[in-house]
Amino acid sequence: MISRVVTLLIAAVAGVVYGVVGTVSQASTIWGLPVGVVLGIIGAGALVLAIRLLADRWAALAAGVGLTAAVVVFSGVGPGGSVIAPSDSPYALVWAFACPLLAGVIVAWPHLETLLDTRMPENNEHVPQG
Secondary structure (H helix, E strand, C coil): CCHHHHHHHHHHEEEEEHHHHHHHHHHCEEEEHHHHHHHHHHHHHHHHHHHHHHHCCCHHHHHHHHHHEEEEEEHEEEECEEEEECCHHHHHHHHHHHHHHHHHHHHHHHHHHHHHCCCCCCHHHHHCCC
């Protein structure tokens, strides 16, 4: 039980870290190319996918919630009036919508074992003869 809680907390903290770093760097461009938002989405997706593959669906959900919470908190207006990810920026909008969408798809994706279940039936009645 303790290891389960620790796993969920670590996944959520990793999601928050990726969310903060991605939100801060989403506006970065190199020669006009949106490198920040592209690398942020790839990194966030890789994080949630790795956690889903190595742990389970609930840990991936914790990472996705942490990621989304960080994006929401750091996309708002700060106490001094500064905005890290302005709502009129197309990169900020893509980042804000891609994170929860990507995390939701990865968490909701079915297990490959159930999709690729090719085991033989228990009894031989259903096996075609001939």
